[in-house]
């Protein structure tokens with residue numbers, strides 16, 4: 439018997455949804471079953487997100503036959519189902535992390551980091567849990583030499599990035615419903631990561647943890663390009679004293695050349711297929 443767990447669909451409205459999104463979201467909906475499904479629009483990156491893509495995502499998901507129980511279009515107990523409407527909550531989380539002393543202001547430019555950084559460890563193909571494809575949030579490992587020795591307490595993030603200090607050498611492990619046992623080592627697979635951006639917006643890792651916790655998500659279903667992000671997020675759950683949800687990372691859909699689908703959907707956008715006469719069943 440399937441055990442249903444409350445889940446979420448978390449599209450970012452920077453383009454049209456493609457067949458990869460359809461697969462991940464269909465898996466998310468089926469695993470959530472009758473336990474509840476939240477639609478949350480991840481529109482923090484204001485310059486790149488567009489209302490048109492948000493409306494298109496909702497329409498495409500409905501056309502596919504997916505149904506959610508809370509969301510921006512139908513409401514629910516949360517004041518907003520768009521991340522752009524939830525910044526007070528993210529600031530509260532920033533405050534808790536700052537008070538706990540686990541994050542620090544990091545004024546270094548991307549160039550400083552690139553110059554001093556080492557490339558992240560690339561899993562070898564034979565390694566367990568090797569990721570097929572690029573990590574969505576892959577970034578150079580932040581050099582520990584750029585960590586500040588001391589910094590002033592702050593009442594607000596201000597115009598500087600804030601990073602989470604990772605426990606060097608510690609391996610974060612979790613059991614994934616599809617990827618199996620996953621291991622990522624702090625300082626090797628990923629380094630100190632940004633939780634607050636210098637343009638005074640929460641970073642993805644902070645916002646997603648804050649929301650998955652607040653929205654009582656029991657299982658996070660998403661693309662396998664986020665496996666390393668999950669290790670980062672587990673450190674945030676721990677620092678905040680929260681229980682982490684279960685995880686299910688779905689393989690990415692690739693084009694004929696083996697590249698992951700992105701904004702360049704190569705005609706595999708749900709609405710293109712729909713216009714060409716494919717049915718939701720054909721796509722799913």
Ligand code: GLU
Pocket residue numbers: 448449450480646659660661664
């Ligand atoms: N909004 C993210 C994306 O579209 C998904 C993040 C997540 O599921 O945690 O890639």
